[in-house]
Amino acid sequence: MKKQVTIIGSGIVGAVTAYYLSADPTLDVTIYDEGIGQATKNSAGIISPWLSKRRNKRWYQLAKDGAALYPEIVDATQMGYSVYQQAGTIVTRENPDDLQALYYLANERKQQAPQIGHIETLTAAEVQDRIPLLTNPQPGVFISGGARVDGDKFAHNLLKYAEERNLVRHKGKVTLGDQGQLLTTHGQQSYDTLILAVGAWLKPLLLPMKLVADVRPQKGQLIELQLPETWGDNVPVLMPEGERDFIPFTRNKLVVGATHEDDMGYDLQVSSLIEDDLFASGLKLDQDLNKDEITQVKVGTRAYTRDFAPFFGPLPDNPHILVASGLGSSGLTTGPMIGKLLAEYVQTGQQDWARYTKPVENYLEEAD
Ligand SMILES: Cc1cc2nc3c(=O)[nH]c(=O)nc-3n(C[C@H](O)[C@H](O)[C@H](O)COP(=O)(O)OP(=O)(O)OC[C@H]3O[C@@H](n4cnc5c(N)ncnc54)[C@H](O)[C@@H]3O)c2cc1C
Known part of the structure; x- marks a missing residue:
């Protein structure tokens, strides 16, 4: 029986995660997206993190590695100059x-x-x-x-690529139940792993689980x-x-x-x-x-987030639910690496998160 991985959000994080997971025939991958306000679709497209004055070493590592992934992904999927150059x-x-x-x-x-x-x-x-x-x-x-990238076309192409392998896409908003149940317009759906790649919408999505995400x-x-x-x-x-x-x-x-x-x-x-x-x-x-x-x-x-850094990884009390948010103004640059790290964790159950992000619990509080 194939493992069911469900991704919420098809911006850069969701699309890159789906792209990497599409190489794994032991998985069925489903993605839901409401399609409103997506940062990826409406971004400027600059990939050039090296001269940033930011002192956050984890962020720099992530941005540097994310920028380096583009040529690799673009080559493998044969995207043209109008997407990335x-x-x-x-x-x-x-x-x-x-x-x-x-x-x-x-x-x-x-x-x-x-x-x-x-x-x-x-x-x-x-x-x-x-x-x-x-x-x-x-x-x-x-x-x-x-480099410059057309974020909309880049994510679109990755999703198309993954659809030819193991991805099924649905349009629509999902919500969560208090135990992390996945509630869609077609009722409750089961999953083995759930990835919440919902950008700025993580806080409202997690509230039913009594978790307050540090995301504005x-x-x-x-x-x-x-x-x-x-x-x-x-x-x-x-x-x-x-x-x-x-x-x-x-x-x-x-x-x-x-x-x-x-x-x-x-x-x-x-x-x-x-x-x-x-x-x-x-x-x-x-x-x-x-x-x-x-x-x-x-x-x-x-x-x-309050410290302007992205965060990602499994929820502290639920390793079957992964979150990623807080990518700020450089998410097209850091997003590919975050997607790759999430996909590797889904496949292996292991990841060296500390190299790239503070623990997820730093960005979550219990709701009253
Ligand atoms: C104007 C602008 C310019 C930018 N320019 C650059 C740039 O030049 N370089 C750079 O590196 N970065 C840039 N960025 C930042 C970058 O675009 C973002 O950080 C990055 O795209 C965030 O990706 P994401 O996948 O986390 O979220 P998003 O791309 O926002 O995707 C999240 C998706 O989840 C969906 N969603 C949310 N909640 C639900 C739900 N409950 N059910 C179903 N779907 C849901 C949303 O509709 C959305 O489609 C820019 C951003 C903006 C807005």
């Missing part, structure tokens, strides 16, 4: 000392993370050469290992533009100082974003004020942008 990242700084410090940091980090690739300082004119769209470039540091939602918005001019596949992502990121995808899609809006709960309304603000950010970099070129404003909900 290592076109490089340029981080700009006005102050020459800051630029130099960034350059040294990149070289230092490269010793442990060769995926950073080639590192170069660029003059403003050289930055413009690499990203011809820019009309107001600043000098910057280029790293060739930086944060609203993020970005704009997508379709420009009249086209550019090659190799245009890097720009991470400017104090401005929104500027992400030229293949052909003529440009993304500018994203916002970090606290205290908005699970609100998914597009705000025209924010849209104007994002457009103004883009305009500072490319003065030829036109508002009519905005094709979409995307809104997603990120999950944050």
Whole structure:
């Protein structure tokens, strides 16, 4: 009899977990997703963790290993440039000392993370050469290992891949009973292992089990533009100082974003004020942008914990239920590694969680 693994949530964590589990013919895997507010579908798509100033070593390990998994998964599933490409990242700084410090940091980090690739300082004119769209470039540091990913297409492709093997997908919201019973619109479903990869929605989902998860939602918005001019596949992502990121995808899609809006709960309304603000950010970099070129404003909900770190692993009193949440603003980067770790645990019953996350109990409290 095959083991039944059920995943709730088909964002990056759920999709990557399903992808890894699809290699195991002894499993039947089912995924449920409500399909609302998903961070993965509405993300900007920058994969470039190496120059982060964050001091959390576990987070850095996770982000570094997550970034390194992309080329592997993309190769194995034959995804094209419109989904993922290592076109490089340029981080700009006005102050020459800051630029130099960034350059040294990149070289230092490269010793442990060769995926950073080639590192170069660029003059403003050289930055413009690499990203011809820019009309107001600043000098910057280029790293060739930086990448952009279309999170929506990436997760979609992984789910399709897994569906051809052992995955069945259902749309709809699920809830849990007080003992972790899985309640769907078609009644209670049994499982051997349940994986709650529900991003910002972990807290409401766990409440019936009298567990309060340390997860709060944060609203993020970005704009997508379709420009009249086209550019090659190799245009890097720009991470400017104090401005929104500027992400030229293949052909003529440009993304500018994203916002970090606290205290908005699970609100998914597009705000025209924010849209104007994002457009103004883009305009500072490319003065030829036109508002009519905005094709979409995307809104997603990120999950944050009090210490801004993701957490994942089995529930303390129930090893058959795994949780993963709190991926924050770098979840496209850390998500693949989290999915891989969860899948390995399902298959082997073992995992070196401590290398990547504090114990799950640090992020859970008993409800009164
Ligand atoms: C605007 C924006 C820009 C971003 N840009 C970047 C970036 O450039 N680089 C980067 O690394 N990260 C970025 N992120 C962060 C990243 O997108 C997230 O951290 C990551 O996608 C979270 O993945 P997840 O699988 O944990 O959750 P999600 O992708 O949110 O998926 C959770 C899924 O679970 C479903 N669900 C929840 N509850 C239930 C239920 N009860 N029943 C059924 N389904 C349920 C939801 O509907 C959702 O589809 C960005 C995020 C946003 C919002």
